[in-house]
Amino acid sequence: MNMMTEVLKEFSFDEYIATNSDLAEHFTDRDKEEIFNHFQEFGSAERRGIHLNDYLYIDAVLCSDKGDFFITGWADRRIFPTIEISVQVGYVKYRFADARPCWYDRADVNAVLGDHDQPSGFIALVRVDDPQHFLVHSALSVFINGVPLHRQNVARWLSSERFLQEALGACAILADRPIGETLASGKILHRQFLPLWQRVQQGMKFAKVLAVDSERKVRSSIVITIYRKADMLLVQLSELAEFLERAAVEVIVVLNDVANAAALAEEVMAFCQIHPIAISIYNCTGNSGFSAGNNFGASVARGDVLVFMNPDVFPPLENAEGSLGYLLSDPGDGLHGAMLYYGDGLLMHSGMYVVQDLVFDAKGATDLALRVEHFGKGLTLDIDADKQALGRAIATIPQQICIPSAALWKIRKKQFAKMGGLSTDYIYAYYEDAALGLDALAEGVRVTIDTSARWIHMEGVGKSMPPHVRSFMWLNRARFSAQYAGTPHVVDTLMDQSLL
Amino acid sequence: MTSPSKLKYLTVALYHPRVMKGGAQYVAKDLHDMADAGDDFEAVLLAGIDGRMFPQYVKVGSVITALPETQNEYILGGFKFDDFYHVVHDPRRNKMLARFLEDHRPDVIHIHHSLWVGLEFIELCRKVLPDVKIIYTLHEYLAMCYSQGQLFRYHERAICHQAAPDQCVKCFPGRSVEEFMLRKRFFQRAFEKVDHFISPSAYLAERFIEWGIPRAKMSVIPNGHRTSRPAGWTPAHSEDLNIFGYFGQFVDAKGIDVLLQAARTAAEATDKPVEVKIFGGNKSHASPDYLARIDKALADAPANLRVSEMGAYSRENVFDLMNSVDWVVVPSVWPETFGLVVSEAWEARRPILASRAGGLIERIEDRKNGLSFAPGSVSGLAQLMTECIGNAPLWDTISAQVEDEISLDLAWSRHAELAKSLMMSAHAHPQIALAG
Numbered sequence: 001m002n003m004m005t006e007v008l009k010e011f012s013f014d015e016y017i018a019t020n021s022d023l024a025e026h027f028t029d030r031d032k033e034e035i036f037n038h039f040q041e042f043g044s045a046e047r048r049g050i051h052l053n054d055y056l057y058i059d060a061v062l063c064s065d066k067g068d069f070f071i072t073g074w075a076d077r078r079i080f081p082t083i084e085i086s087v088q089v090g091y092v093k094y095r096f097a098d099a100r101p102c103w104y105d106r107a108d109v110n111a112v113l114g115d116h117d118q119p120s121g122f123i124a125l126v127r128v129d130d131p132q133h134f135l136v137h138s139a140l141s142v143f144i145n146g147v148p149l150h151r152q153n154v155a156r157w158l159s160s161e162r163f164l165q166e167a168l169g170a171c172a173i174l175a176d177r178p179i180g181e182t183l184a185s186g187k188i189l190h191r192q193f194l195p196l197w198q199r200v201q202q203g204m205k206f207a208k209v210l211a212v213d214s215e216r217k218v219r220s221s222i223v224i225t226i227y228r229k230a231d232m233l234l235v236q237l238s239e240l241a242e243f244l245e246r247a248a249v250e251v252i253v254v255l256n257d258v259a260n261a262a263a264l265a266e267e268v269m270a271f272c273q274i275h276p277i278a279i280s281i282y283n284c285t286g287n288s289g290f291s292a293g294n295n296f297g298a299s300v301a302r303g304d305v306l307v308f309m310n311p312d313v314f315p316p317l318e319n320a321e322g323s324l325g326y327l328l329s330d331p332g333d334g335l336h337g338a339m340l341y342y343g344d345g346l347l348m349h350s351g352m353y354v355v356q357d358l359v360f361d362a363k364g365a366t367d368l369a370l371r372v373e374h375f376g377k378g379l380t381l382d383i384d385a386d387k388q389a390l391g392r393a394i395a396t397i398p399q400q401i402c403i404p405s406a407a408l409w410k411i412r413k414k415q416f417a418k419m420g421g422l423s424t425d426y427i428y429a430y431y432e433d434a435a436l437g438l439d440a441l442a443e444g445v446r447v448t449i450d451t452s453a454r455w456i457h458m459e460g461v462g463k464s465m466p467p468h469v470r471s472f473m474w475l476n477r478a479r480f481s482a483q484y485a486g487t488p489h490v491v492d493t494l495m496d497q498s499l500l
Numbered sequence: 501m502t503s504p505s506k507l508k509y510l511t512v513a514l515y516h517p518r519v520m521k522g523g524a525q526y527v528a529k530d531l532h533d534m535a536d537a538g539d540d541f542e543a544v545l546l547a548g549i550d551g552r553m554f555p556q557y558v559k560v561g562s563v564i565t566a567l568p569e570t571q572n573e574y575i576l577g578g579f580k581f582d583d584f585y586h587v588v589h590d591p592r593r594n595k596m597l598a599r600f601l602e603d604h605r606p607d608v609i610h611i612h613h614s615l616w617v618g619l620e621f622i623e624l625c626r627k628v629l630p631d632v633k634i635i636y637t638l639h640e641y642l643a644m645c646y647s648q649g650q651l652f653r654y655h656e657r658a659i660c661h662q663a664a665p666d667q668c669v670k671c672f673p674g675r676s677v678e679e680f681m682l683r684k685r686f687f688q689r690a691f692e693k694v695d696h697f698i699s700p701s702a703y704l705a706e707r708f709i710e711w712g713i714p715r716a717k718m719s720v721i722p723n724g725h726r727t728s729r730p731a732g733w734t735p736a737h738s739e740d741l742n743i744f745g746y747f748g749q750f751v752d753a754k755g756i757d758v759l760l761q762a763a764r765t766a767a768e769a770t771d772k773p774v775e776v777k778i779f780g781g782n783k784s785h786a787s788p789d790y791l792a793r794i795d796k797a798l799a800d801a802p803a804n805l806r807v808s809e810m811g812a813y814s815r816e817n818v819f820d821l822m823n824s825v826d827w828v829v830v831p832s833v834w835p836e837t838f839g840l841v842v843s844e845a846w847e848a849r850r851p852i853l854a855s856r857a858g859g860l861i862e863r864i865e866d867r868k869n870g871l872s873f874a875p876g877s878v879s880g881l882a883q884l885m886t887e888c889i890g891n892a893p894l895w896d897t898i899s900a901q902v903e904d905e906i907s908l909d910l911a912w913s914r915h916a917e918l919a920k921s922l923m924m925s926a927h928a929h930p931q932i933a934l935a936g
Contacts, residue, residue, distance in 0.1 A: 234589060235682050238689065267589030274594060274623050312678070317685065343665075343681040458678035 011036055019049050055079045058150040064163035065136050067128030074109040077118040083144050090137025096126040102185035104174055125192040161200045161286050165468045172467035175474035179369045180359030186478025197427045204288040206296050210265040213278035219248040220328055221301030223308050225293035227256045230264050232311045239314050243324045244277040251279040252297045257287035290429035291422035298416055307410040312458040326453030334446035335411050337404020338453035345382040348457050349374030350394050351402040351449040355496040356485050368485035372434045401489050403437025407457050427472040431480040441489040509541040510606035514613030516547035519554055523840045524639040527723050528612040534912035544572045544604050548616035551577035563596040578616050585686050588618035601628040608919045610635040619690035626693050633922040637698040640837055643687040644711045647671045652753045652834035659835050688712050695922055700838035701859030724911025725843045725904055728819050735849035735899050737826045742889045743775045745825030747841045750783035752790040755831030760797040762881035767805035769886050774805050777825055781812030822848035827888050830854040833876045843905040851898035853884050869902045
């Protein structure tokens with residue numbers, strides 16, 4: 001006996017007319033074909049008859065005074081396979097036809113919707129074409145697929161940098177996930193964030209707030225770019241004071257978003273009364289990022305040799321001659337790094353290398369993600385170790401893939417300019433040093449880790465990173481992966497296992 | 501003008517007793533007065549102060565001001581101080597300090613503190629006066645302990661026996677191990693420029709030698725004692741020998757809570773009245789947790805226990821106040837660097853019940869010049885208090901065996917000897933160790 005029954009599909013004309021009052025005046029019972037055509041052409045796409053707020057929701061909207069909008073929410077993808085975003089500001093409506101939202105899994109939403117096949121959460125970053133002429137207004141409405149889902153009667157408009165940081169902070173929900181799940185989104189979002197980041201950078205200005213002994217003839221310029229907290233600068237200068245007082249060296253400090261730069265300049269001035277060193281301080285109006293800060297420092301440097309140094313790098317307590325000599329010696333046409341040690345004296349690393357890993361998401365999509373690793377990390381030869389023993393240990397390091405860390409490295413000013421400086425495409429910080437290192441290797445620049453230069457890197461450990469920092473690290477990694485995956489000086493996962 | 505035969509001796513202190521009373525400033529002022537009174541030195545005193553706390557001592561636009569109606573005593577006012585690295589980066593202050601040093605040109609600078617003086621002052625002294633001899637007296641553990649320089653782990657309520665950076669972050673979770681490494685390097689680098697260190701106790705000296713100060717640069721000179729005991733005075737006690745006195749600050753690490761809990765236990769064990777008198781100020785600096793423990797100790801206390809807060813005291817009246825109690829209790833839970841109260845109790849021939857903490861260990865010989873118990877031990881102290889109540893033979897024995905701390909004259913002679921020996925040879929490593 002055949003148990004199958006025929007399923008009859010029937011369109012409910014009465015229900016369609018009754019629940020769509022705008023149609024009732026145009027159609028009667030006789031116009032069934034036209035009614036059905038209307039449904040097929042418009043009604044189904046407009047999701048008529050569905051209470052949309054149960055299937056589509058906006059969690060938060062950030063807006064900048066230059067017409068940037070960051071929108072997060074979720075949607076049932078079976079009803080809304082794609083979303084189209086429009087924003088109305090006052091009396092002007094902007095349709096962002098090319099918006100590319102990044103979809104990600106939201107277990108909380110999936111559990112309610114019942115759809116465990118498709119990601120339901122979305123992040124969208126859109127901007128108007130002409131930010132300079134964007135007019136803010138008190139009223140802000142956001143539409144998804146034409147549906148008004150969000151309205152603010154008193155909109156708060158963030159300045160560009162604040163918008164950037166808050167939007168980055170909101171992206172941490174993706175940044176904190178395994179890279180295989182988010183690499184594709186990271187690449188998209190980096191491209192979307194980049195124009196905003198460039199605009200933020202263009203708005204930055206550097207002002208000289210202190211110059212001491214600016215006539216001293218110098219061979220090297222030490223560039224120290226500091227972000228927010230300058231509490232280690234005077235400690236660092238104290239440790240280097242005896243050397244800096246007598247050496248043909250100037251120090252250039254670039255302050256990125258450092259609170260009370262005037263007080264810091266006064267304190268450095270007081271320090272210079274006791275320790276006559278050549279130093280200048282430049283204060284940036286915001287956070288220009290690690291690359292731009294260092295590039296600026298390089299641009300004002302008077303020395304032929306640029307030494308880029310983090311503010312938390314210190315010479316060893318004993319036998320510091322080689323380390324201090326590093327600050328003066330000429331790297332030639334090469335790029336020279338240093339040996340970096342932890343505060344407890346154990347080796348932090350003797351150069352870096354880049355590894356590409358095959359990563360994948362739950363749906364089976366694969367990609368190549370790059371990570372930066374360090375040679376010699378965990379080696380139990382401390383800062384006082386016999387040089388020969390250390391030399392033997394690091395002799396195994398393949399120099400053709402070795403690059404220096406930005407915590408401490410040096411290069412001739414001309415060579416730095418020839419290479420175009422550090423890439424400012426990396427948002428705020430991270431990965432720009434590895435990018436420069438790989439560029440150097442690609443261009444045949446000799447890259448060396450000076451094993452006589454032993455420095456202690458008091459990098460904070462165990463401190464949690466704020467969400468926006470985690471996000472730009474992730475976005476920069478995506479950017480770095482997009483550019484350098486598959487290039488000759490990047491090693492694969494298997495080779496990584498065999499390296500020191 | 502300094503006469504050719506006199507050495508110019510600059511004492512640099514934290515506070516002046518006229519600005520704020522305290523043990524370290526009394527020691528510094530006493531030594532300055534001794535230097536000033538003798539024929540061998542011309543003495544100058546410079547006292548660093550927090551200008552925000554005592555604005556009346558800071559003149560507008562001036563960093564250094566003379567203390568009214570004194571000869572060669574000055575106040576160094578400050579308005580900002582980095583209490584982690586102990587530095588003051590102030591151009592105006594540096595300029596005036598350099599001028600002060602150039603004007604006075606001391607041969608010897610004796611620094612008694614880095615708080616509100618600043619470690620950069622040591623470097624400045626070296627820059628302005630490259631040959632000056634710098635002596636540094638360690639009055640507490642601030643260089644190795646950011647927790648008020650007490651080596652006391654408040655979260656564990658225990659003495660810190662290992663001031664390592666990874667341990668420091670347990671007291672200060674908001675700071676990193678690296679910060680404490682740098683702090684230690686910073687202090688050690690500044691201390692490298694000091695010619696000689698003085699510690700008032702062997703305990704403190706050994707802790708700092710372990711921390712990194714070369715043994716050859718460390719001497720122990722107890723804080724000298726200036727007697728105020730009347731001639732012909734004889735010690736006496738109350739009829740019931742049941743009055744215990746506490747003299748000191750009303751702050752957490754002093755162990756008043758231990759004393760009161762022990763007093764309660766002792767009172768519960770006897771029908772006799774037990775009295776505790778607390779002399780000391782700064783109760784406002786005690787933590788709420790500490791005050792709560794004290795309240796708890798006194799809640800529903802037995803009727804025969806009487807506790808009185810007697811208020812602050814000074815060294816002008818401490819001898820008389822000491823005589824108003826039978827026994828002096830020093831219940832400190834932090835490793836006292838010296839224990840000035842011990843000298844004051846000995847002056848009044850009071851038997852002391854002291855915890856075996858820090859410098860007290862070497863000063864209190866159990867059953868000879870006092871009685872001792874483990875730091876923080878309520879039961880240990882209660883047992884001793886029970887033993888003491890009404891025990892005239894014990895009181896008489898210990899009181900008769902108590903001797904004064906070394907005199908201020910003797911202590912100063914050791915300081916003077918050290919200063920002169922430093923002046924005599926740049927390569928000499930003078931060392932003075934006194935048992936007391």
